[in-house]
Amino acid sequence: MTPGTVIQEVQAPASAPAPTVAMCRHHFPLLRQWVNGKPLIYLDNAATSQKPQVVIDAMMRYYQEENSNIHRGVHFLSERATEAYEDVRRKVKVFVNAGHEREVIFVRGTTEGINLVAGTHGRTTVRAGDEILVSAMEHHSNIVPWQMLCEERQARLRVIPMNDRGELELEEYARLLNPRTKIVAITHVSNALGTINPVREMIAMAHERGIPVLVDGAQAVPHLAVDVRALDADFYAFSAHKMFGPTGVGILYGKTALLEAMPPYQGGGDMIRSVTFERTIYNDLPHKFEAGTPNIGGAIGLGAAIDYLQQVGINAVQSFEHELLAYATEQVQTIPGLRIIGTAVAKASVLSFVMEGIHPHDIGTILDHEGIAVRTGHHCAQPVMQRFGVPATARASFAFYNTKEEVDALVRALHKVIEVLS
Numbered sequence: 017m018t019p020g021t022v023i024q025e026v027q028a029p030a031s032a033p034a035p036t037v038a039m040c041r042h043h044f045p046l047l048r049q050w051v052n053g054k055p056l057i058y059l060d061n062a063a064t065s066q067k068p069q070v071v072i073d074a075m076m077r078y079y080q081e082e083n084s085n086i087h088r089g090v091h092f093l094s095e096r097a098t099e100a101y102e103d104v105r106r107k108v109k110v111f112v113n114a115g116h117e118r119e120v121i122f123v124r125g126t127t128e129g130i131n132l133v134a135g136t137h138g139r140t141t142v143r144a145g146d147e148i149l150v151s152a153m154e155h156h157s158n159i160v161p162w163q164m165l166c167e168e169r170q171a172r173l174r175v176i177p178m179n180d181r182g183e184l185e186l187e188e189y190a191r192l193l194n195p196r197t198k199i200v201a202i203t204h205v206s207n208a209l210g211t212i213n214p215v216r217e218m219i220a221m222a223h224e225r226g227i228p229v230l231v232d233g234a235q236a237v238p239h240l241a242v243d244v245r246a247l248d249a250d251f252y253a254f255s256a257h258k259m260f261g262p263t264g265v266g267i268l269y270g271k272t273a274l275l276e277a278m279p280p281y282q283g284g285g286d287m288i289r290s291v292t293f294e295r296t297i298y299n300d301l302p303h304k305f306e307a308g309t310p311n312i313g314g315a316i317g318l319g320a321a322i323d324y325l326q327q328v329g330i331n332a333v334q335s336f337e338h339e340l341l342a343y344a345t346e347q348v349q350t351i352p353g354l355r356i357i358g359t360a361v362a363k364a365s366v367l368s369f370v371m372e373g374i375h376p377h378d379i380g381t382i383l384d385h386e387g388i389a390v391r392t393g394h395h396c397a398q399p400v401m402q403r404f405g406v407p408a409t410a411r412a413s414f415a416f417y418n419t420k421e422e423v424d425a426l427v428r429a430l431h432k433v434i435e436v437l438s
């Protein structure tokens with residue numbers, strides 16, 4: 017299948033057992049909108065993805081038919097909601113190939129997952145003079161929690177550098193790993209550059225020295241098949257809203273032994289086994305890390321998003337997007353003065369660029385007039401902008417519902433940007 021074969025608004029035949037990538041666009045109601053008198057072209061998927069009707073329906077059904085608090089009541093609805101919520105935990109376990117359901121913790125999103133690890137594992141293992149290793153392409157949410165921990169513990173944040181293509185320098189990484197390194201925290205896929213990092217190899221290198229690794233999977237899970245056990249990741253965090261699910265829910269995967277050794281993150285209901293004024297006994301995994309009423313409706317939506325992605329087929333998604341990105345990369349290079357930021361050999365779904373003499377925000381504004389949604393700015397990765405010597409970039413980020421025709425429209429609109437602004 018090629019990106020050009022995508023046909024908008026095609027109904028899947030009633031007999032079709034599963035949708036193929038090319039048939040999926042019509043599953044996303046929001047994509048039928050017109051913006052500024054033009055059909056919407058949504059190229060801001062790295063910020064958040066659109067939601068298929070099945071996810072919207074699953075959440076609506078939950079609130080209409082099952083809404084109840086979980087783990088607490090013996091009544092019918094509470095048992096039903098608990099079963100539905102725990103069923104999503106089982107789905108996530110299979111989706112990322114975790115070893116056990118207790119290793120799947122519901123959180124608000126990637127940011128909370130990373131903060132949880134920094135605030136528990138980090139606080140119990142990092143001492144003055146220790147080092148925490150992050151990469152030069154991290155999202156702020158995989159920098160700031162570690163920086164806060166370093167400040168508290170008088171530890172040092174060290175940074176794996178990257179080359180001019182936006183690829184991490186592995187020799188330098190090997191040199192940076194040392195007996196003071198307490199944790200490595202790296203992104204699987206960069207939101208600002210699109211680089212797919214060799215996390216499996218990087219994890220093996222850290223493990224040779226006994227150092228645990230947290231992987232920020234926010235931009236990987238919507239685009240690649242992720243197997244946390246094949247990667248041997250110690251922690252892996254991701255957000256539902258970037259993988260066609262709702263906002264406000266995400267997952268932290270952690271290896272049992274590490275999670276068992278960590279103190280709770282927050283105190284409250286559900287994370288306890290018993291409470292007296294003298295002493296609280298904490299609950300078992302995974303509940304120890306899930307204080308208070310969770311985002312039950314959101315978890316139901318995440319479950320529907322996983323079912324949907326599995327039906328479409330993550331491998332089909334990956335190969336389709338790979339071709340679409342290759343096509344877009346080739347096409348935008350025909351635009352005079354345009355420079356792509358992030359030209360790694362291994363990339364996923366992100367095309368960041370600058371145009372000579374034109375501020376990225378002006379690019380974004382003119383594209384918006386054409387009905388095209390891209391993101392402009394530092395993409396919560398200011399150190400990446402500093403590394404490439406630019407204040408900001410314009411970023412088109414793709415999902416499997418985008419088409420070659422949309423890329424063509426983007427290229428036409430970028431020519432218009434030049435006409436209007438140069």
Ligand SMILES: Cc1ncc(COP(=O)(O)O)c(C=O)c1O
Pocket residue numbers: 062063124125126127128155157158203205206207232234235255396
């Ligand atoms: C690579 C990466 N990490 C972390 C995050 C933070 O995700 P969230 O805001 O869903 O917690 C993002 C969001 O853009 C991201 O792209």
